[in-house]
Amino acid sequence: MADIKSLIPHRDPFLFVDDFIEVSKESIIGTHTFKETDVFFKGHFPEYPVVPGVLLVEMMAQCGGAGLKEAGIVKGGLFFLATIEKAKFRRQVRPGETAIIEITNLRTSSRMIKQSGIVKVDDEVAAEATWMCLVSEGE
Numbered sequence: 001m002a003d004i005k006s007l008i009p010h011r012d013p014f015l016f017v018d019d020f021i022e023v024s025k026e027s028i029i030g031t032h033t034f035k036e037t038d039v040f041f042k043g044h045f046p047e048y049p050v051v052p053g054v055l056l057v058e059m060m061a062q063c064g065g066a067g068l069k070e071a072g073i074v075k076g077g078l079f080f081l082a083t084i085e086k087a088k089f090r091r092q093v094r095p096g097e098t099a100i101i102e103i104t105n106l107r108t109s110s111r112m113i114k115q116s117g118i119v120k121v122d123d124e125v126a127a128e129a130t131w132m133c134l135v136s137e138g139e
Contacts, residue, residue: 007066009078013039016059017066017101028067028103032059036095051093056127057084060117063101065133073108079133082112087129097121111135 002020005011021029034051041049065079093099100120107114116130 002066002070004066007069008062010062014058015062016055017063020067020070021100023067023070025071025073026105028063028071028101028105030063030067030101030103031098032063032101033098034093034095038095041095049095053087053089053127056089056093056099056119057087057129057131059099060101060103060119060127060129061115061131061133064103064105064113064115064117064131067103068105068108068113073105074110074113074135077110077135077137079113079135081131082134083132085130086116087127089127091121091124091126093119093121093126099126106130109135 004017016032017030018032019030021031040052044052061081068074101117103115103117105115113133113135118125119127
């Protein structure tokens with residue numbers, strides 16, 4: 001099991017990557033299980049809890065950034081979302097479900113990262129997006 005907390009600064013309740021299945025220069029596959037106790041379920045459709053779409057995008061970006069560090073492609077710094085493109089939400093994600101996060105590295109440099117991702121639950125696409133992060137000094 002990867003030590004995700006050593007790779008990115010996010011912490012509970014805003015850490016959305018549990019582990020990696022695969023990490024390479026080209027792609028990253030990670031997982032995250034949403035728990036009924038996750039704080040956002042209390043206010044986001046409390047009678048019918050679903051994961052907010054914006055958190056699915058955040059989860060993809062976290063997985064992508066942590067995977068780049070795990071692979072040694074990016075050494076340090078903090079990643080800040082700069083653009084989000086082509087975001088689509090195709091399936092609801094509910095408490096207790098495990099998301100498989102599939103990331104493709106499109107472009108990486110010491111100052112900028114461009115990735116695309118797909119979130120799947122039970123082999124169904126739940127969300128997809130392309131984004132760019134700026135890499136800052138720090139950490």
